Amino acid sequence: xxxxxxxxxxxxxxxxxxxxxxxxxxxxxxxxxxxxxxxxxxxxxxxxxxxxxxxxxxxxxxxxxxxxxxxxxxxxxxxxxxxxxxxxxxxxxxxxxxxxxxxxxxxxxxxxxxxxxxxxxxxxxxxxxxxxxxxxxxxxxxxxxxxxxxxxxxxxxxxxxxxxxxxxxxxxxxxxxxxxxxxxxxxxxxxxxxxxxxxxxxxxxxxxxxxxxxxxxxxxxxxxx
Amino acid sequence: xxxxxxxxxxxxxxxxxxxxxxxxxxxxxxxxxxxxxxxxxxxxxxxxxxxxxxxxxxxxxxxxxxxxxxxxxxxxxxxxxxxxxxxxxxxxxxxxxxxxxxxxxxxxxxxxxxxxxxxxxxxxxxxxxxxxxxxxxxxxxxxxxxxxxxxxxxxxxxxxxxxxxxxxxxxxxxxxxxxxxxxxxxxxxxxxxxxxxxxxxxxxxxxxxxxxxxxxxxxxxxxxx
Numbered sequence: 320x321x322x323x324x325x326x327x328x329x330x331x332x333x334x335x336x337x338x339x340x341x342x343x344x345x346x347x348x349x350x351x352x353x354x355x356x357x358x359x360x361x362x363x364x365x366x367x368x369x370x371x372x373x374x375x376x377x378x379x380x381x382x383x384x385x386x387x388x389x390x391x392x393x394x395x396x397x398x399x400x401x402x403x404x405x406x407x408x409x410x411x412x413x414x415x416x417x418x419x420x421x422x423x424x425x426x427x428x429x430x431x432x433x434x435x436x437x438x439x440x441x442x443x444x445x446x447x448x449x450x451x452x453x454x455x456x457x458x459x460x461x462x463x464x465x466x467x468x469x470x471x472x473x474x475x476x477x478x479x480x481x482x483x484x485x486x487x488x489x490x491x492x493x494x495x496x497x498x499x500x501x502x503x504x505x506x507x508x509x510x511x512x513x514x515x516x517x518x519x520x521x522x523x524x525x526x527x528x529x530x531x532x533x534x535x536x537x538x539x540x541x542x543x544x
Numbered sequence: 545x546x547x548x549x550x551x552x553x554x555x556x557x558x559x560x561x562x563x564x565x566x567x568x569x570x571x572x573x574x575x576x577x578x579x580x581x582x583x584x585x586x587x588x589x590x591x592x593x594x595x596x597x598x599x600x601x602x603x604x605x606x607x608x609x610x611x612x613x614x615x616x617x618x619x620x621x622x623x624x625x626x627x628x629x630x631x632x633x634x635x636x637x638x639x640x641x642x643x644x645x646x647x648x649x650x651x652x653x654x655x656x657x658x659x660x661x662x663x664x665x666x667x668x669x670x671x672x673x674x675x676x677x678x679x680x681x682x683x684x685x686x687x688x689x690x691x692x693x694x695x696x697x698x699x700x701x702x703x704x705x706x707x708x709x710x711x712x713x714x715x716x717x718x719x720x721x722x723x724x725x726x727x728x729x730x731x732x733x734x735x736x737x738x739x740x741x742x743x744x745x746x747x748x749x750x751x752x753x754x755x756x757x758x759x760x761x762x763x764x765x766x767x768x769x
Contacts, residue, residue, distance in 0.1 A: 393646055444662065
């Protein structure tokens with residue numbers, strides 16, 4: 320595969336899971352750049368990462384200089400989205416999209432704190448908090464999708480950063496997080512509104528993503544099932 | 545106070561605490577723009593916020609169009625950071641600074657997990673996790689400050705987004721969090737390296753924030769005490 324002169328190629332270092340890596344995978348796919356994935360042995364490779372955590376993004380140097388290495392999943396996603404035009408250049412428009420991703424971080428972090436909880440009372444409280452935040456997210460963004468012409472896009476008429484990260488949230492709560500809570504889909508699927516289901520199918524049928532998006536599962540099919 | 549034509553003014557809606565509002569306060573002050581703060585009655589005003597949470601930033605319109613409203617503290621900080629010039633325009637340089645903020649958020653979120661826990665075993669596990677990530681943060685960024693000429697700045701030679709977020713992290717840990725864990729400073733102070741202490745005093749000596757920085761406490765003094 321010939322690469323354009325000076326278009327960088329990327330390495331995503333993560334675990335072989337959807338969770339905090341999938342939005343980056345989809346953004347790299349939509350950007351149509353060369354990229355590969357490394358699955359470091361864990362926790363063996365922990366000390367070799369910049370902040371001892373994954374994901375890490377390596378942008379391979381094209382000029383002999385050092386590679387550019389960043390971490391923190393939201394930071395990686397925003398950097399790629401800005402670089403490849405999936406986040407608007409206008410700061411206000413970008414902030415409205417980044418807000419969506421930050422809210423998704425809150426939902427996922429709440430689920431993580433449920434997994435980490437030890438006592439039954441803490442588990443129960445954290446699971447309830449997760450459900451509440453997910454309900455809020457679905458309510459707010461279903462209205463948003465409707466108000467944006469009900470085409471399954473959150474903003475404008477084409478695949479955006481916000482669409483991708485929202486799709487991945489729902490892929491996580493149906494597929495990605497199953498290994499941490501086996502019945503999670505039974506809990507989350509009934510919450511999906513027609514607008515959310517439309518966003519899911521709009522993202523899964525976007526030509527920019529077709530070569531990759533179904534590798535981690537067919538979410539539209541799972542939602543209908 | 546006369547306002548310049550067409551320069552927006554801002555309202556920060558948040559609680560009377562350092563928490564996730566202080567970085568925003570410092571940037572608005574350093575940029576010398578008009579801004580005020582609202583302290584909504586809580587939880588009465590919860591339903592009136594875009595996502596049921598605080599902080600919220602309102603950029604007042606100067607041309608009769610609707611005000612611009614965003615939420616999520618990191619999103620607010622990045623929007624102001626870019627608009628007011630604390631985040632570099634270069635995407636790679638920006639990502640290296642945003643990464644710092646995402647990591648301070650991980651540390652603060654980790655402490656929030658401790659505060660929310662009810663059982664003794666959960667409290668202990670969450671507190672241990674908080675100390676671990678704080679230790680990591682201190683180690684990585686002490687080295688960073690050293691490598692950057694040991695002037696107390698994380699990047700370059702002047703107050704940046706990363707400096708502000710790091711300062712606020714330590715203000716939270718040593719002062720803000722005391723209301724949730726009285727003796728936290730006893731544990732945290734010994735962990736501070738000379739580089740971190742230098743950053744704290746460098747930020748607190750910055751003229752552009754002098755009229756507000758000590759309102760929430762004198763961190764350099766607290767560190768020396």
